[in-house]
Amino acid sequence: MSSGRREYTEEDVRIRPGKGSRPRTRNRPAHADAVPGVVVAVDRGRYTCLLGEPGRTSDDAVEVVAKKARELGRTGVVVGDRVGLVGDTSGEVDAIARLIRVEPRRSVLRRTADDDDPVERVIVANAEQLAVVTAVANPEPRPRLIDRCLVAAFDAGLEPLLIVTKVDLQPPDVLLELYQPLGVAMVVATRGGDLAAVRTALAGRVTVLVGHSGVGKSTLVNALVPTALRTTGVVNAVTGRGRHTSTSAVALRLPFGGWVVDTPGLRSFGLAHVTPGDVLRGFGDLATAAQDCPRGCTHLADSPDCALDDAITAGVVEPARLDSFRRLLGSRLAPSDA
Numbered sequence: 001m002s003s004g005r006r007e008y009t010e011e012d013v014r015i016r017p018g019k020g021s022r023p024r025t026r027n028r029p030a031h032a033d034a035v036p037g038v039v040v041a042v043d044r045g046r047y048t049c050l051l052g053e054p055g056r057t058s059d060d061a062v063e064v065v066a067k068k069a070r071e072l073g074r075t076g077v078v079v080g081d082r083v084g085l086v087g088d089t090s091g092e093v094d095a096i097a098r099l100i101r102v103e104p105r106r107s108v109l110r111r112t113a114d115d116d117d118p119v120e121r122v123i124v125a126n127a128e129q130l131a132v133v134t135a136v137a138n139p140e141p142r143p144r145l146i147d148r149c150l151v152a153a154f155d156a157g158l159e160p161l162l163i164v165t166k167v168d169l170q171p172p173d174v175l176l177e178l179y180q181p182l183g184v185a186m187v188v189a190t191r192g193g194d195l196a197a198v199r200t201a202l203a204g205r206v207t208v209l210v211g212h213s214g215v216g217k218s219t220l221v222n223a224l225v226p227t228a229l230r231t232t233g234v235v236n237a238v239t240g241r242g243r244h245t246s247t248s249a250v251a252l253r254l255p256f257g258g259w260v261v262d263t264p265g266l267r268s269f270g271l272a273h274v275t276p277g278d279v280l281r282g283f284g285d286l287a288t289a290a291q292d293c294p295r296g297c298t299h300l301a302d303s304p305d306c307a308l309d310d311a312i313t314a315g316v317v318e319p320a321r322l323d324s325f326r327r328l329l330g331s332r333l334a335p336s337d338a
Contacts, residue, residue, distance in 0.1 A: 031100050034084030037064060039077060040251040047077055047099055049085060064089050066097040077102055079249045079261055080125040080206070109156045109208055112270030115332075120273050124208050124249060124261050130158040131202070131260075133189075133211035133220065134175070135166040141175050142212055147331035148269040149210055150184065154282030154328075155274045158208070161201055162186040165216040181320035182328075189220055199224070199256050206251075206259045213265030221262050225252045228262075271332050279332060283325050285317050300333075301326055 037049035040063075047068065050061040066085055068077060077083065077099065084101035105125045112120055130153040134141050146162070153160040162184050164172045168191055176186055187197040202224070211217045221228050249263045276299055280287050290299060292307035299306055308325075311317045 031084060031086055034086050034100060035089050037066075037083050037085050038251070039079055039081045039083060041248065042077065042079060043248060047083075049083060049097075049099070051085070051089065051091075062089070062091040064091050064097050065095070066099040069098045069100040071100065072102070075102055076122055078122045078125050079251050080127055081105070082126065107157050109152060109158065110273055111152060112272040114268070114270045115272050117270055117272055123210075123263060124251075127156075127158055127206045127208045127261060129161055129202075129205050129207040130156070131161040131163050131207050131209050133163045133165060133209055133215050133217045135169075135215040136164060136172045136175055137166055137169040139212060139214050143178065144331050145212060145266065145269060146179075147328050148271055149266075150182070151271055151274055151279055151282075151328050151332055152269065155271075155278045160184045161207070163189055163198060163201075163209075163220070165189045165220060166191060181318075182324045183321075189216075191216065191219070195220075195223060199254075202254060202258050202260060204257045206261070208261045208263060210263050210266060210269075213267070215265075217262065217265070221252065221260060224254060224260065226255075228252050274332055276329055276332070279325070279329050282328075283321065286311075286321060286325055289316055299326070299329060 035051055036053050037051045039047050039049050041048040045067060047066045049064050049066055051064060052061050064085060066083075066087075068075075082103040083099050084103070085097045086100055087098040088095040089097045107127055108125055109123045109127060109130065110120045111123060112118075130149065132146050132149045132153075134146055150160050162179055164175060164186065167188050172188055179186060185201065187201050189195060189198050198220070209217055209221065249261055251259050251261045253259055280290055280299065286308060289307055289311035290297070292310070293299065293303075294305050297303050297306050299308055308317070308322055312319055312322060
């Protein structure tokens with residue numbers, strides 16, 4: 001009499017077929033047919049690019065929207081990056097290309113949230129000039145924030161430029177005298193007036209515009225690039241505060257040659273990545289004299305046996321240059337402007 005139990009055989013065992021024995025290759029496609037482009041805007045994982053070699057993109061260059069390829073992983077892509085694109089690069093509506101390569105950067109402008117924040121944020125790549133836009137009034141100038149931007153320019157290897165706005169409200173003489181010893185190029189932008197000096201300073205170059213909210217940066221951009229249509233805001237006459245009218249960085253072609261990268265208004269500029277040596281590189285005459293400093297010298301006024309003080313006594317360097325350097329260095333060590 002059968003017990004009702006069935007004997008199991010090998011046929012009852014189901015084995016899931018494997019994915020194949022062929023090992024996964026680490027060799028990625030070379031993408032020799034990738035089209036060169038330049039990133040001009042970044043928005044929620046979408047990258048707007050102009051096709052063409054950097055500096056050679058024509059006025060009618062095709063504008064392509066792309067997404068980052070998976071093989072790039074966490075590689076950051078920012079405005080100004082030179083990239084390689086594949087896929088649908090027609091630039092037609094709803095067309096999405098793939099961004100598969102980021103070329104080596106010639107320069108990188110960085111900042112951190114605070115001076116003790118180890119996370120660096122890249123603002124823009126491959127720029128040549130950093131223009132700090134500041135108003136003489138409404139809002140009042142913030143020299144410490146300006147100094148920090150200049151330190152960042154020296155660290156990034158960018159030529160600094162100071163653009164002074166709202167001079168119709170107050171003469172800019174005091175502010176200009178403050179920065180004259182640094183040897184920083186300075187121009188005045190008259191609201192609704194002649195911008196010839198500003199155009200000359202920007203023509204043929206890739207310039208990053210930075211500045212505190214309300215200094216008139218977007219107004220200046222709209223005057224330089226009438227098609228930009230950057231939103232402008234109103235600054236509170238009492239607090240000097242205004243809303244951020246630019247919410248993301250964007251590169252704009254200048255009608256007279258060159259590019260400007262408009263960035264969101266700053267409330268702080270952390271310099272955790274900058275060392276005293278980085279600041280010193282912006283002062284070639286002082287860097288030579290500092291070679292005689294003892295190890296660990298901070299180069300500040302209270303630093304014992306600092307060779308920079310001896311250089312002043314010997315007449316090798318100008319006192320104004322050393323004062324400017326120490327002011328910038330002190331800005332690096334002081335709390336971030338808020």
